Structures are given as structure tokens and as C-alpha cells.
Amino acid sequence: MTETHAFTVKARDGAARIGELRFSRGTVRTPAFMPVGTAGTVKAMFPETVRSTGADIVLGNTYHLMLRPGAERVAELGGLHRFMNWPLPILTDSGGFQVMSLASLRKLTEDGVTFRSHLDGSEHHLTPERSIEIQRLLGADVTMQLDECVALPCPDEEAERAMRLSLRWAERSKAAFGTDPARALFGIVQGGTVPSLRLASAEGLTAIGFDGYAIGGLAVGEPQDVMLKTLEETVPALPEERPRYLMGVGTPEDILLSVLRGVDMFDCVMPTRAGRHGQAYTRFGRVNLRNARHAADPRPLDEESECPAARDYSRAYLHHLIKAGEILGAMLLTWINVHYYQTLTAGIREAIAAGRLADFAAQTRAAWAAGDLPARD
């Protein structure tokens, strides 16, 4: 196993743990939520604002960046950190997931995947080796192996085929990545919702040896209980001393329940995408600022929040901005949401440190269930 940067588990509470993943650019406190910086920007946020919410790391999308402006271009410009003015760690995905969801005319072979760009129709070929090369050009602190993610539900044979292919690609990814003490390479567990496939995937990846282990192929349409059951079956098969990353997850509740099952890292477009559509994540649950009940409400979204956007603007103003299609509405709500996700993970870390995660989870879920403040009369 490549001994690169250090991951240290600092404390445990049940299956949950807090840890630190250290890079030369900074330390990622886990459990960590990584805001998604799709095309070199966490949409509608200044990087300083992202940082101010407490985010230690952001995610960049290989698929988007390889098509525009191109990985070689980003490298010439000094890498993704400099390009997007984000000096802290960056995790890049492999590009595989978005090839499958966004590109057209995809053709998957043992070698890799050929596809046409959704932007201009140009043809591209992505292999495990090219994905590693692109992520190196981008300058990722955490590189992800190329894998194949199938939509759920799917036949067991299909889940197994994709899992086996992903394992072979994991091996090629590791070989292509080589040894790079400054950067980390994560493998990705696949296997659908079939416990034996997940175990085989986890064992295969562990045998190859990675700096961290992602759980892929979840949050792709299955019910939450199926996802949680799969986590319960998969996480114990992963090495204790390595970070575990649940890809593309999820709602605040998904995150809380997954931490309880031993997950350390998360990414999701929900807080940013929802913000652009007038939805806020708060300690009262999800609040739809488009709703007319906010139109005359002078109260801030959450007067106890430490986020200026949640505290210094009325609900009526946020409602107005969203209704009017103003960019500032997306800016404020995205900020509110990313801040809330960071507040949640910070609260989770504190609770684990204090050995009271179960209480924290119960209280947090009760507050979500109680819902938003009653309308002003």
C-alpha cells in the first residue's frame, strides 16, 4: 500500500469516527462534506465564501474540466487550485459517472469508454490511465479511479459485470498512478445492492491497496433504507485506517445516517443546486423560499445561524429575489446551504468527539421533523 499523506482516526463513537486527512495544502477534518465545484467553480460562490463556511476540500469534475477548458490547458495555467483560486485540497472524480449521465453515444469496452461531448459533439476516449493522467494534470490532491456505475435497480449479473470491470480498472489505475507521496488515490467499491458483490469488491480493492475507499453506485435511485443496508454490509469490509467516501451523497439526513455507519467523506450537488432553485437547507429541514408564505415575512431564515446570508436578509427578500430570478438569490441560498452542510458536519464531529453522536442525531432529526418556524401571523 502506498504510504502517502496521513489519515489519522482521532476518536470513535460506535461505527462513526472523526479523523484528519493531511495534505501539504491543508488538513481535511472528517467527517467532511465536499462542496461540488463542477466546472472549476462551486456554482454562485466566491472561493473565499466557500472557505468561510468551514469547507476544507472541494470536488472538481474531471468530465467537465476535460471538455472545457481541457486538462492540459488547466495544467498550463498552473493547475486547478490556481485556476479556481482555491488553495486548499481538491478531490477530482474520474469522469466516469458523468460520462454515463451526460455524454452521448457512449461505448464501453474493456479498455475504457468512448463518448461524444454534450457541449460540441467531439469524440473522446477515457481509460483508467487517461483519467489518472487528467487528474494529475488538474493537480488533484485526491484522485479517483475510473469505475463503472450502474443504475439501480439492476440484475445481479449486470452489477457483477460492472463491479469486476471496475476492479480491473482499479488495478490499472493503481499502476498508472504509481507512487506519489503528495497525493492520494482512492478505489471505488461497486456491486449494486448485492452483499456478496460489495464484499468481493471491497476485498479486491483492499488487496490492490488504496489510500482511501469510496463507495460508489449508491444514491442512484434506490430507497434510503437500501442504501443504508448496503453501507452496513460494505463498510466493515473496508480497512479501518483509511478514509471512506460515500460518493454523491446526499441529503443532510443521508449524511448523518451514513456517518453513524462509519462513512468519513461526502460530496453532493444538493446544497448548490437546491440553492439555485430557491430551496434552503436549515436546522428546521428543507425550506422552499418560493412559497408565498414567506412573501411578507421580515424574519431571517435562521437568526441563530452564523451565516450572514441566513441571518442578515429577510425571508421576504429571499422570496423576492427568487421570484424575480435575481442572481443574488442563488448566491445567498447557495451560501446558506453550503454553510448549513458544513455546520452539520462540524456538529457531527463535535458530537463524535464528545461520544454523544446518537443524541446529536436524535435531536437533529427531531428538529428537521418539527419543520420550519411557524408562519408569522
Place this chain on the structure above:
Amino acid sequence: MTETHAFTVKARDGAARIGELRFSRGTVRTPAFMPVGTAGTVKAMFPETVRSTGADIVLGNTYHLMLRPGAERVAELGGLHRFMNWPLPILTDSGGFQVMSLASLRKLTEDGVTFRSHLDGSEHHLTPERSIEIQRLLGADVTMQLDECVALPCPDEEAERAMRLSLRWAERSKAAFGTDPARALFGIVQGGTVPSLRLASAEGLTAIGFDGYAIGGLAVGEPQDVMLKTLEETVPALPEERPRYLMGVGTPEDILLSVLRGVDMFDCVMPTRAGRHGQAYTRFGRVNLRNARHAADPRPLDEESECPAARDYSRAYLHHLIKAGEILGAMLLTWINVHYYQTLTAGIREAIAAGRLADFAAQTRAAWAAGDLPARD
């Protein structure tokens, strides 16, 4: 004349002057550029960022705000300052200009103008009295009279008719405004490009007595030299001890040349609108970030700028954001532009104080004419 807040001319350089317009909410340093906060937001900017550029005052649009969320609604919510989280002075326009440019089925009578909302087709009636009432509900520090602005070129008879109507509306506006020592009321000079009409308008308004005098009906399609000539004929007819506001102007050069002719205040959507369309205003002139020559350029737009957006991001990144339609592109370029307009007016004020405005103007125009930095080879 109502003695309200104080306007003090602090120094002169030729026809140009620097001054201070003091309100309980803050002092406006003139010459001043007012960013336009159309619908309760300077588009794509946090109010703190607007303030950080050096803006002392912003403009709010009565037409937009009366339709959505409604003036009474804004008043219930504590006024426009609180609504948009902008604690400094606000000038509101009368709504008339945008009724003429945006609304449908307009019908103008001696009493006022009836129109249908461009948002939902609802019918509204705007009179001089209602415009004053709306601006009071919004809580404007500077209220503008309702006027009729004609497009140029237009027949002299039409310019005279609109100017006479605007004068009668000025009288009604003054009566409706009454006495309010905390707030200012500005009259608006009309008269197209006919010197005798401009003089009659200025004299009529001065006889009524206002806290400031706006020059309306310019920058509506006429060549720059026609605008400047009209200013040269109009400004000397305005009271020395009152601020002069050239409405809807303009490019950086328009502003510089108008200050040289004695104008104190400006507003324009150019810096914000251009920013959303990939255009930057800089000391090198206007720069189109969409242009492919920026695609691989690692240099910031202006490394000597004090604006983080102009200094901390490469031209290649700005180009990428604009090409990708990312909100952050609009955020950064709007910030750059509003900052540049404030830097320009701050430079103008310093030059007037030092009695070297002519030199400043020559150097600034020469730098604009020299154009952007040469492309990187």
C-alpha cells in the same frame, strides 16, 4: 427652498467640483457613481461587496419595486434599506423612464401615466403624487420627480410639450413631497437638445426650488458630442450650491467628460449589465473576456487593481467562466466593473482636489485609447 440635508461644494477645478451630500445614513462624496440596484439588488453583488468598492449610494428603481414586491410591502418590511441590507443612502428614480421603456399599453395624460405591468399585465396608474408616495414608502434618501423623457432625436415641439408637462409635474411633485428635512427631492431638467428649452426647464425648476437638479433625457441615443453640448448649455443654468445629477450616464468616458462640465452624480446599468455579458471596464478600456485571446492567458485582468476579482483570477479563468455560463463569471466581472467605476470617480475626486483634473482626464483617456495589455505570446 427646503433646507434639508446639506450639500457642500468642497473644491473646484474649472467647471468640475467635489462635494459632499450628507444624509443621516451617510455622506455621498461627489462626483459620485451610483450602482443601479434595479429590483432591490445590485445584480450579482452582495451589498457588502458593493460597499467595499467605495460606493456611497445606490439607486433603486421605482417601476420594478412598485410591481414586485410592491411599495407597500417594502414599507411593511421596514423600507428598502433594510429590505436589501444596504444601510447607506439610496436614490430612487420616479418610475417614469421605465414605464416608457418596459411597460405596455402606456397612456399618458396630464394627470399621469397608465400602463400595464410587463410582468403580469396588471394595470397601474402613476402620477407625480403616487411616485412621491411610492418613493416615501421605499424610504428613499433622494426622491426624483416624475417626468416625461422623450427619445432623441425628436421634433422641437415634442421636446417642448414633454418639458412643459415635466415642469407641471415638478410643481405637483414638490407639493406632494412637502417638507421633509431628512430627505431630498430632485427636479429633472428636460428639453431635448434645444438650448432654449433646457434653459426654460432649468429656470422653471429653480423657481420651484429643489434639493438637487437632474439632467434627464440624455444618453437616449444621441451622439456623445450632442450630449456634452447640451450639458454645456444646461449646467450653467443650474444653482451652484445644489448637486447636479446626469441620469443614466454612462461609459467611463461619458462620466469623465461630464464631470469636466460640472456634473456631480451619475447612475448607469453599464458596469453591472456588461459584467453579466463578459465585458470588463478597466484602466485599459473595455475588455471582452469572451475573446479567445484570453483563453490561455494566466495573467489577471489588472494586477495593479485593488479589486480581488481583477487581481486574484486569471483572464483564462474569467474567459472559462463566461464561456461556461457560470454565475461566478457574472459575479466577478460585475465586481470588477463596479470597482472600476468607483476607482474612476475616486480618482476624479482626488484630481479635482489637487487642481489637476485636466491632466488626470488626459492621462486616463490616453490609457483607455492605448487599449488592453498585449496578448501573451
